[in-house]
Amino acid sequence: MKNSLTYKLFIGYLVLVLSYFVYLSATGTRILGDDKEKFEPNGSSGSRSSGGYRGSSYYHK
């Protein structure tokens, strides 16, 4: 009985992980995320004007 429950839990875990993979693949979601920043219209970015860039702080040797 105890054996059966342990295996059922493990199988449940495997199914959960595979289902998560199906969701990720179907929606194009990357587990590690990305570096984009999202701004809602009239959102918290406030004074930011669309199309502007907040400044380069990226490549400096």
Next chain:
Amino acid sequence: MSGFDLVEKEKLPAVAAISCTRCNHNIQLTTHAQAVNIGCSNCGHVLQWQNNQWAGIKNLKQHKILPAIPVGSSGRIKGIVYKVVGFVLYQEARSQHRWREYVLFNPLHGYAFLSEYDGHWTYFTFITDLPLKPTRDRSMHYQGEKYKLFHRYGSKVLYAEGEFTWKILENASHYTEFVAPPYMLAQETSSDEACWMKGTYMEPGEVRETFGLTSSLPERIGVGAIEPFDKAFSFGKVSQLGGIALVMLVVLQVFFMIVNRPQQLVEQSFDVPPPKEEYGPVNLSAIPGPSFTLNSMTGTSNLEFELYAPVDNEWFALGITLINTTTNEAYDFELGTEYYSGYTGGESWSEGSTTNDVDLSAMPDGTYRMILQPYKGILSKVNSFRIQVRKDVPLWSNFWIVLLLLAVVPGVQWIRHHSFEKSRWMNSDYSPYTYE
């Protein structure tokens, strides 16, 4: 007594009684005329049937110990009702290792043995389908299982009580043991006989329950020769389930690579605009980029942006703003390239690349407008760049991370199993493992 009494009523034969020739202690015999040796539990004297009478041959009282299962106890193992008719304390001929054996008797099924070493119990029954010639093999196959040589040793009797069908003090036996947990094959050879026995591991709790014991049994030490690894969650079953899940993961990845083929949305080159001011920091104008439409069955999909810039010992960066014209949501991110090369200490070197890419996760459907803001250094010679946008690019990082998640439990079980097996074989002269 009839077979019906034995099988249905679980009755065992009535006992006969003799008196110890040394101390007159009353000794009860279950196997009657089959017994050739008797050990007196009172004085430790060993009696032997010779010249039609019982005669004392040796006293073993100095090594007397109390059996964990009293001689005379009854219990059912694998459906067979046994009576404990004898108990022997053995020692290996060339070491100090000692183990204890209990002789079990059933009038229909004959003799069997329960062996206990370091608190690990093995139930042995005779088998007759293996060759009796002494084996020198390192492994053997029996009933579909591969058995590996675990131990070879000789034995001597230190103490005995109860009744025995063989001369316990005369026939020094040699044992060869092969293991395939939870089973063991043991070949016993002596000067006048040879036999094979198959052993099955028994949990101490099972032994206690079988014989209705109330006292505690010897504490388990280390890993037993045939002690099974984690019966509740075996490594073999976990590996099998993990393997099936792994195959399903590969199938799913291939399926989504076929269904969601990468599609190029944008490929366009741009000239870098001249700086707004001739002197001071480089300040470039933003460039209106192309538009593209994202349309998917699930409402979101990933995007890959690839930037190429002819950089040579310099850097070039692009601030990209994506505006979803349907929802007016805006997304900002940076993408840059750098490439440096030189000659130092007699060796040429290089680092970086003229291309770089970035993945955007789960971008909602809609029509997107791009705004590109280039950045470069004061002395930069970069005057153009190219941008490519693709959708539904396979996300291999997802595959590897999910693979890792699927492998975690089998991996942990493998480490536990490996450690367990290494401990088991520590007691063997034929261990496949190395120990520091």
